[in-house]
Amino acid sequence: MRPGAVVEVDRNTPPTLFHYGEGFRLERLPLGSRIIYPPDPMDPIGHPERAIRRALTKPIEDDPLKDLLRPGMKLTIAFDDLSLPLPPMASPDVRQLVIEEVVDMAAHAGIEDIQLIAAIGLHRKMTADEIRHIVGDRVFTAFWPDRLYNHDAEDPADNVQIGKTSNGEEVWLNRRALESDLVVYVNLTLVPMDGGQKSMSTGLGCYRSIKEHHTVHTLLNSNSYMHPPDSALHHSCIRQGQIIEDAVRVFHIETSLNNHAFPAIANFLQKRETDWTTSDQAAFYALKQATDLAPPDLKRTMFHSMLAPYGMTSVQAGQVDKVHDKTLEAVRSQMLVPVEGQTDVVTMGIPYLGPYNPNSILNPVLVVCLGLGYLFNLYKNKPVVREGGVVIMSHPTRYEFHSVHHPSYIDFYDEVLADTTDSAEIEKRYEKRFAEDPWYRQMYQQSYAYHGVHPFYAWYWAAHALAYLGDVIVVGGERSTVHRLGFKAATTLEDAFEMAEQTVGRYPSVSHLRTPPLLLAEVE
């Protein structure tokens, strides 16, 4: 595997690819800028089914799964939802492979009471097809819909408070999981933020427990939440997870993937520009032409139908924390890129997809979440951009929302951001109202809407960056929308650099995060 790299821009450097929503831009970065490239994909495990069986029979600090299964027991298998991985994985999804193995073992042990729960937390419910894609046809046909379903964080009968942490944080859990003799959690970890104790406490929790750590205060003190040891968010999840472990027997299974995020048709996205072959260049120009001309809906359909040829790089099972440590090692070895020092400016292209818009629209609030939440936080030690520096993002940032998936996002944009963009003010004045709005609740429970409070979390995700940065500039964004978000709009990257000089001075140092595929900058 070729490791990640930091490449300095010189006269021979070809134009650099910037993601731009459902499109692309080729930009000339100033001489001396550095481009941070992710490592190439790690070689995947050759026989994933065999590796899964090995993990289940030789778990970490736990008994083999077979020994935990007995006839007449109540078994619940919970699994991560469609927010992972991005883009969705080409079949078979690793969760399918793990779940099939667990179900086979349970059937062999004579267990009849098996239920599978999609641990969606406050995410939108998945459609039947989306669940089928994750669990595979065999499991879907056998269990859907009575014994395979989405968690409902708003059904009072389905959620139980099981205690409080030493910090007074409420801990709630899905009733079926709590009343089970064994919960097998099937995780997929794409970035270090995922997995571990966060899986159950968030995925099978409800607003009252999730709000304990999804706060502005917690996120301001998570530097970064992509590095759990430095993340107040994760510390809270761990406290809650320990209460859950005391209340219910959990067997935790985690998987990690390489970063082979794009299929052959878009292979150039996977490569550094200097590595582009003639056919890559042709593919790029063809796709660029198409995306420049096609209407947004058509582009979205095209992009969201893309499935990633991810390969599994590790699978481990057993006790949650021990398993997660091992998973994080695998994830870091795929993502980590050593970076020397910070720069005044960081540029990033915002792609069409984030965790909260599979088969949907990356609305303006999610643009902020993806750029200043996820991508900004892809660091260890300290951000790539210096404190008071500038982030330049490229995205069309149109006033576009998915009315079924994101109804509360529309109101968040129109009502809340029209009033203030200050995260703490927003949390204080608006969060409760959105969280308790009966219509959002109904849309979450009976339709496919994210929970009413979800746009707040998307906004808080960027709270650390918003407090840390001197300025944010969006290249190619719809001016009125960018201004509503509290940022500056620039037509070209050159304009953006000129605007940035007002904040960071002339001739700023510049880093470009060439992602996705994802990377984790270890900044020294």
Place this chain on the structure above:
Amino acid sequence: MLALTFDRNIPAYALVKAAGGRPDVATSPLALLHLEDVEPPKLPGSDWHRVHPQVSGICGSDIAAITGHASFYMDPLTSFPFIPGHELCGRLDDGSRVVVQPVLGCAVRGIDPPCRMCAEGRIGLCENVTEGEIEVGLQTGYCHDTGGGWGELLVAHESQLYEVPDALTDGAAMLTEPLACAIHAALRTGAQPEDTVLVMGAGCLGLLTVAAVKTFTPPRKLICVAKYPHQAELARSLGADLVVAPGEVYQRVRFATQARRVDTIGNLLEKRPVLLGGADLVFECAGSASSLSDSVRLARGGGKVVLVGMPGKEEVDWAPIWQRELQVTGAYAYGVEANGKRTFDLALELAPSLKLDRLAGPFFALEDYRDAIEYAMSSGRLSAVRVAFDQRSEA
């Protein structure tokens, strides 16, 4: 004298109706409205006065008549030909400035004892509008004998005249009449302090309704639907807590009232969602079928819809009115309000604080009526609120 006259004429009506409101057709020689040299109206009695219109507004109801969109219901309550113009500021022969309260009720018609409605002060509902010493007509501007603001002279009974305070310009005074309509609508309906009130439309009447509701019956939240930026700005300055665009009204009202919204999926014939919940009170100030249809869906169950703008023969789905047990009521004209005050007095007291000058204009000479009518028909798009005729140089 020079005046714009409106006559009943079936071929002309058919023409303007068929033209779909095209201003060039509605003001053509073949249309219903003509600029003519006519006999000045005669004083019907000693208690009548000659009024020289200074400025006179082009109201939505005037446009509806000119373009053939007014309801035939008004026909038997009108005497033809007539000189339009019922929003005006004029001067008496002695030079004093007046506004004319245009309703032609029992007092104006010399009928004593008055009908039961006039006796109650509800002169807009006068039952004697076909009787008395003048021709049929609900208002000045729709009666053959009185003349109207779009001519060089009209006659008005002394009970119709209100002195204009110095604080008001002619343009602001001209808007006393629509302001009185808005005040009457607000007081007749009586929003409660805990209510969410929605004003549909931010033309002249919508904006003045915002001001009237805010002043006389301030609710918990006052929302105005405005199509154009200048309307939104004016609505905010006149007291709207929230101004929303027509395309986002269901979303914003749902949020403001914490209603639940049920969208129609896959029905190409009906895109409007249903709100379970909604505004306590809706003032419909546009008078269009679309706005009426929205109004009855945006009012909560058991809520009230008040028609302030003049509707015509509009197609509206009655199912929401039935299912939501709505009270749909009209608010027409003015008179004496429940507090014992005449609506025009209340309007003249309130007007100076509203800075109504910003709503008046641009002004046109009578001779330029084609331009004026065309401008008035596109006033929202052209950032105007109340286009008017200016006869001050001729006075």
